[in-house]
Amino acid sequence: MISAGVYKICSDSIALAYDTNSYIADNMLSIQGEVEEESFMITNDNAAQMVYKEAGNIYVDFNTYGNKVIINKTVTALQNHVLAHYGPINDFLSENNIKVKLTFSTLSDNLGYTIDSGNIEE
Amino acid sequence: MAISKDNVVFVYRNNDMGSSTVAGHYSDKHGLSPLQLIGIDCSDTEILPNYATFLSEVEDPIKNAVHGLPFENTWVIILGYNVPGGFYDGIDIISSTSRIARMDHTYVKGENNPLYDRKIFQRFGSTELGKAYVTSRIDGPTVAFAKNIINNGYAAYNQKYCGGKLFLDPYTDIYIHANYSDPYGTGENYRDELLNFEEIAADVLNINICSTSLTDPYLDTTISKLIHDGFYWGSIISDGSNTFFEETDSQRLFFYNVDIDSAFSVRTISNQYWCYLALNNDYAACAGSMSEASYSGLLRPKPFFDSLIRGGTVGESFLYSCPQLNWTIAFFGDPLVTTQFPFKGTVPFVRGIPTSDVDTYPQSYTTVVEYDRPSGFPNYSYEDDVNHGLPGNSGVIDEGLSGNQWQRVADYTGEALARASESSTDLEIAYNAIASSGDVATAVDLLYKMGILNKRFNNKYRSATFSNLCRGVMLYGTQKFAHEYQTQTSTRIADMNFSLTDALDSWNVMMSTLIMEAVAPSIDILTRNEQDNFYTARQARDDGELDIGELKYRQPLIAETKTTLSSRDFYTIGNKYSSLSMSPVLLESEYSDLIGIDRINTSGVWDFIFYLQEEVYDFVDYHFRLQVSETSDFSSILYTLNSSEDTSNWYYEKLPEQYAVIPDDGVDTRFVGRRIKYRETIHTLTTGVLYYFRISQIIGDTVYSARTFSKVINA
Numbered sequence: 001m002i003s004a005g006v007y008k009i010c011s012d013s014i015a016l017a018y019d020t021n022s023y024i025a026d027n028m029l030s031i032q033g034e035v036e037e038e039s040f041m042i043t044n045d046n047a048a049q050m051v052y053k054e055a056g057n058i059y060v061d062f063n064t065y066g067n068k069v070i071i072n073k074t075v076t077a078l079q080n081h082v083l084a085h086y087g088p089i090n091d092f093l094s095e096n097n098i099k100v101k102l103t104f105s106t107l108s109d110n111l112g113y114t115i116d117s118g119n120i121e122e
Numbered sequence: 123m124a125i126s127k128d129n130v131v132f133v134y135r136n137n138d139m140g141s142s143t144v145a146g147h148y149s150d151k152h153g154l155s156p157l158q159l160i161g162i163d164c165s166d167t168e169i170l171p172n173y174a175t176f177l178s179e180v181e182d183p184i185k186n187a188v189h190g191l192p193f194e195n196t197w198v199i200i201l202g203y204n205v206p207g208g209f210y211d212g213i214d215i216i217s218s219t220s221r222i223a224r225m226d227h228t229y230v231k232g233e234n235n236p237l238y239d240r241k242i243f244q245r246f247g248s249t250e251l252g253k254a255y256v257t258s259r260i261d262g263p264t265v266a267f268a269k270n271i272i273n274n275g276y277a278a279y280n281q282k283y284c285g286g287k288l289f290l291d292p293y294t295d296i297y298i299h300a301n302y303s304d305p306y307g308t309g310e311n312y313r314d315e316l317l318n319f320e321e322i323a324a325d326v327l328n329i330n331i332c333s334t335s336l337t338d339p340y341l342d343t344t345i346s347k348l349i350h351d352g353f354y355w356g357s358i359i360s361d362g363s364n365t366f367f368e369e370t371d372s373q374r375l376f377f378y379n380v381d382i383d384s385a386f387s388v389r390t391i392s393n394q395y396w397c398y399l400a401l402n403n404d405y406a407a408c409a410g411s412m413s414e415a416s417y418s419g420l421l422r423p424k425p426f427f428d429s430l431i432r433g434g435t436v437g438e439s440f441l442y443s444c445p446q447l448n449w450t451i452a453f454f455g456d457p458l459v460t461t462q463f464p465f466k467g468t469v470p471f472v473r474g475i476p477t478s479d480v481d482t483y484p485q486s487y488t489t490v491v492e493y494d495r496p497s498g499f500p501n502y503s504y505e506d507d508v509n510h511g512l513p514g515n516s517g518v519i520d521e522g523l524s525g526n527q528w529q530r531v532a533d534y535t536g537e538a539l540a541r542a543s544e545s546s547t548d549l550e551i552a553y554n555a556i557a558s559s560g561d562v563a564t565a566v567d568l569l570y571k572m573g574i575l576n577k578r579f580n581n582k583y584r585s586a587t588f589s590n591l592c593r594g595v596m597l598y599g600t601q602k603f604a605h606e607y608q609t610q611t612s613t614r615i616a617d618m619n620f621s622l623t624d625a626l627d628s629w630n631v632m633m634s635t636l637i638m639e640a641v642a643p644s645i646d647i648l649t650r651n652e653q654d655n656f657y658t659a660r661q662a663r664d665d666g667e668l669d670i671g672e673l674k675y676r677q678p679l680i681a682e683t684k685t686t687l688s689s690r691d692f693y694t695i696g697n698k699y700s701s702l703s704m705s706p707v708l709l710e711s712e713y714s715d716l717i718g719i720d721r722i723n724t725s726g727v728w729d730f731i732f733y734l735q736e737e738v739y740d741f742v743d744y745h746f747r748l749q750v751s752e753t754s755d756f757s758s759i760l761y762t763l764n765s766s767e768d769t770s771n772w773y774y775e776k777l778p779e780q781y782a783v784i785p786d787d788g789v790d791t792r793f794v795g796r797r798i799k800y801r802e803t804i805h806t807l808t809t810g811v812l813y814y815f816r817i818s819q820i821i822g823d824t825v826y827s828a829r830t831f832s833k834v835i836n837a
Contacts, residue, residue, distance in 0.1 A: 001561060001563060001564065002556075002559070002561065002564045002568070003559060003561075005555075006552075006555045006556060006559050006564065009548075009551060009552045009555050010552045010555070010568065010572065012351075012548065012552075013545070013548035013549045013552040014575070016545050016548050016549075016550075017545045017549060017575060017578075017579060020542060020544070020545040020579070021543045023537075023538070023541050023834075024538040024541060024542060027534040027537055027538040028534075028538070029536070030530075030534045031531050031535065031591075034422065034527060034530050034531050034534070035531065035598075037527075040676075046598075046601050047594050047595075047597035047598035047600075047602075048598055048601070048602070049599045050590070050593075050594035050597065050598070051531065051591065051594040051595055051598045054590045054591035054594050055591060057591075058538070058587060058588065058591060059591075061587060067578060070571075070574055070575050070578060071575065073571055073574075074568075074571040074572060074575050077567055077568055077571040078571075079570060080567070080570060081563070081564065083565040084567075085563060098366045102433065117674070
C-alpha cells in the first residue's frame with residue numbers, strides 16, 4: 001500500500017506535469033504570435049518560419065491527446081491503487097491529512113474520482 | 123481627440139463693452155457657441171491685491187461657470203480683455219493664467235506642474251484635464267490691441283507652417299544675473315540647458331537659428347534686433363523697444379524673454395515690458411514673468427518645441443514646458459495656434475537631456491516584465507521619440523523594439539524549458555519514491571505509469587523536443603538583426619557576416635543558458651549512436667572537414683578558421699544536422715563561438731521591469747516596494763526590496779531604453795509611462811521555479827495598491 005508521503009509526492013508531480021503541459025503549450029502560441037508579426041517572415045524562407053513551425057510542433061506535442069492520456073492514466077492508476085488497497089479515496093486523504101493540489105483534484109474529478117474540498121489545498 | 127475650438131471657453135468681464143467686444147471677436151474668428159463665452163463680475167484691475175480677492179472675483183466665478191456648463195470637454199480657458207491678470211502673494215505676483223490652470227486644486231504657490239516635461243508625450247486630453255487646464259490671456263491697453271492679438275493668432279492658426287527663424291540667446295544677461303538662482307540651479311545652469319537645446323534644435327526643427335555666442339566673458343553678447351523671426355527665446359534684462367522688431371516675412375509665433383517683469387503689464391504702453399512689445403509687434407503668442415521666477419520656474423525650450431513638433435498647440439506646449447504652476451509666468455495669445463516645421467529628421471530629439479549617468483547594461487536576465495504600458499498612454503516607442511510621428515526619418519535603427527521582440531521569443535522558450543525541467547525533477551523524485559518504497563503493490567501498480575510520464579519530461583526528451591526550436595530562436599536573432607541592418611543601411615545580406623553575439627550586443631539583451639543547453643546538450647545524455655556521430659563530427663572538424671560520409675554529407679567545416687559563425691554558416695550547419703535527423707549537437711568550438719559568454723544569463727539572477735503609473739494628479743516623487751514570494755497569496759515572502767531604503771539595483775528609464783540609478787528622492791511624475799527596473803544579482807532564485815512578484819508604488823508614507831506578476835526563473 002502506498003504511503004501518505006509517496007502519494008502526496010506523486011499527486012503533486014502529476015499536477016505539476018499537467019500545469020507544465022498547459023504552460024508550455026501557451027508559451028508556444030505566444031511565440032507564434034510574436035513571430036507572426038514579422039513582415040519579413042512572409043517573404044523569406046528563414047529562421048522566423050523555423051521558429052514558427054517548431055513552436056507549432058511543440059504545441060501539438062504538449063496540447064494533444066497523447067500527453068493528456070498519459071497523465072490521466074497515471075492519475076487513474078494512483079487512485080485505483082488506493083481504492084484497491086485502502087478504500088475510499090477521500091477517507092485515505094483525510095485520515096492521512098493529505099491535501100492535494102487543485103489541479104490534481106480536477107483531473108481526478110474528471111476521471112470519476114471526486115475529491116472533497118476539505119482534501120484540497122486552499 | 124486633440125484640442126480644438128470646441129474645448130475653449132472665453133472669459134470676459136460683465137458690463138464691459140470692450141471686454142465683450144473682444145470676446146465676440148474671438149468667437150467670430152473661431153465659431154464658438156454662446157455657451158463658450160463666460161461673463162464674470164470682476165474689477166478691471168490688472169493685478170489684484172491678494173489671493174482672496176482673486177478667488178472671489180475671478181477664480182470661483184470661472185470655476186462655477188465651467189463646472190456648470192452642459193458639456194464636460196472644457197480644456198482651454200482664455201482670460202479676455204480687462205479680466206484681472208494676476209494677484210500679489212507677498213513679493214511675488216501670481217499670474218491668472220498660472221492659477222486658473224490649477225483652479226480645480228488647492229492653491230499652493232509655485233507648486234510643481236504635473237504636466238511638465240513628461241517623458242512619454244501625450245497630447246492634451248481628458249486625462250490631462252484632472253491636472254491642469256490650458257490657459258491663456260488676451261488683453262492689452264486697448265480693445266484694438268487685444269483684437270489684433272486674436273487676428274495674429276488666427277493668421278498663424280491658418281498658416282500652419284513655420285518659416286521664420288528661431289532667435290536663441292543663451293548668453294545675454296542670464297549668464298551673470300544671480301536673480302535666477304535657487305536651491306535647484308543658477309542662471310548658468312539655465313544657460314547650459316539652452317546650449318544643450320541649441321545643439322540639437324537645428325537638426326530637429328530644421329529652421330534657421332540665430333544664436334548668441336560667447337566672445338568675451340566680461341562682455342554681453344546680445345541680439346540687437348529681430349529680422350525674419352518666427353520664435354524668440356532670450357534673456358535681455360534691459361528695456362526693449364519697438365525697433366527691436368524689424369520686418370519679417372513670416373508669421374511671428376512665440377516670444378519668451380527671461381527677465382523679472384516681462385509680463386508685469388500688457389495694458390501699459392511701455393518699453394519696459396517685453397510681452398507687451400512682442401504682442402504689439404505681431405507675435406501670436408508670448409510668455410513672461412510678472413515677477414521674479416527663479417531658475418526652477420523658468421520655461422524650458424526642449425519640452426516646448428518637442429510638443430509643437432508633435433502637433434501640440436502653442437497653449438498646451440506652453441503648459442508642458444512650464445515647470446511650476448500657481449506661479450508668476452503668464453501666457454498670452456491664442457492657445458489654439460499650431461505650426462509645422464520643415465522636419466529633416468536625422469537627429470533624435472530625445473525627451474530628456476542626455477547625460478553620462480545612463481546605463482546601458484544588458485537588458486535581461488530572467489526578466490519579469492510588464493509588457494503593456496499603462497492605459498491611457500499612446501503606444502510609445504523609441505522610434506516615436508525619434509520620429510515625432512512625422513514621416514521621412516528612415517535612417518533610425520530601432521534597437522529597443524527589435525531586442526524586446528526577440529527577447530520575448532527567447533523568454534517564452536526559456537520559460538517553457540524551465541517549466542519542463544522543474545516538472546522533470548518532480549516526476550523523477552516521484553518515480554524514485556515509488557521505486558524505493560519497498561512496497562511491491564505500489565511498484566506494480568504505479569512504477570510503469572509514472573515511468574512513462576517521467577520520460578515525457580526528462581532531459582533527453584526535452585532536449586530532443588526543444589532543440590530545433592532553440593536553434594531556430596538563435597538563428598532567428600541573427601537573421602532578424604541582419605535583416606534590419608540591411609533594411610536600414612541598404613547593405614546586401616550577402617555582404618554581411620553577423621553572429622548572434624552581434625545581435626545581442628546591439629540590442630543589449632541576453633539569452634538563457636537553457637536555450638544553449640537545448641541546442642548543444644551535454645554529450646552524456648545522447649544515445650550511443652548519437653555519441654558516435656558527435657565524435658565523428660568532431661574528428662571531421664579536427665581534420666579540417668566535416669566528414670560524415672555514412673550520412674551522405676560532406677562539406678568543409680568553417681568553424682576552425684573563423685572566430686565567429688555567420689548567420690549563413692549557422693544556418694547551413696543547423697540545417698545539415700536537422701536534415702540528417704542527427705542529434706542537434708554543435709561542436710564545442712561552435713558552441714562558444716556562436717554566442718559570447720557574457721550574453722548568457724548567469725544562473726538565478728533576475729530583473730523586474732514595470733511601468734511607472736500615475737497614482738495622483740500632483741507632481742510627486744515615487745519610490746517602489748518589490749516583494750517576491752513562492753506563493754500566489756504572498757503568505758510567505760522571500761524578499762522585500764524597497765527603493766526608499768536602498769536605491770541599489772533600482773533603475774529608471776531616464777532616456778528611451780537607457781537606465782540610470784534611481785535618485786534618492788525617487789522618480790518624479792514626469793517619468794510616468796517610462797519603465798522602472800530592479801536588477802537582482804544577490805538574492806538569486808531557483809531555476810525552473812515559479813515565483814510571484816508584487817510591486818507597489820510609494821509616495822511619502824503611502825503605499826499604493828500592488829500589481830502582481832509571476833515568472834518561472836529560466837536561467
